[in-house]
């Protein structure tokens with residue numbers, strides 16, 4: 745695992761955008777396409793905006809395929825939808841072909857949408873286990889990532905799949921990649937900035953393992969995968985070792 749710590753959030757975003765471009769170029773060179781799963785929440789908005797402006801002509805966007813590591817069970821037109829955020833900040837500004845974007849089909853209902861998404865992944869990865877070129881993750885103040893929330897049953901799901909669950913803490917259904925699916929990626933990048941995240945970062949990276957309390961501890965580097973954190977000094981502020 746590698747920690748990349750920068751003075752400011754802008755430097756974090758610049759570094760992750762460069763990492764995205766580098767991994768896209770490598771994947772396209774190797775197998776002709778780049779499959780990336782985006783994260784939700786607020787942190788990625790600025791990353792998308794940067795990619796859509798500075799990297800407009802530096803990435804072969806027509807060879808990029810977009811997925812979502814988690815989604816809220818709301819219509820795709822709802823302001824809480826992770827898809828809608830990415831549509832406004834990334835897909836529309838870049839004119840991405842809609843056939844290259846895999847929204848979670850929440851109109852099917854959460855359970856069916858999760859099953860359908862798992863099936864989409866099986867198709868996309870030709871029946872092999874899904875192995876994304878890059879998965880971008882955020883970190884909630886409560887140590888969740890994707891929609892792997894504290895004290896939820898999905899934390900114990902050992903299938904590499906997409907699952908639906910009701911999350912009492914936020915009083916809604918979410919659809920999420922399981923930890924094994926995330927860990928199967930070639931590259932995983934956490935994007936975390938702001939002092940508000942410092943406590944959670946410390947729990948994940950330095951506290952004793954307790955996945956019920958700190959679900960993002962489930963995300964680990966595997967033999968074939970690379971795990972990197974992109975953080976600012978604010979988020980890394982409570983770490984003893986940097």
Ligand SMILES: O=C1O[C@H](COP(=O)(O)O)[C@@H](O)[C@H](O)[C@H]1O
Pocket residue numbers: 783784785786787788814815881882883884885888889890891
């Ligand atoms: O609920 C969510 O939040 C986390 C973190 O979001 P942020 O707003 O603090 O950046 C995110 O990783 C997850 O995808 C999202 O659904």
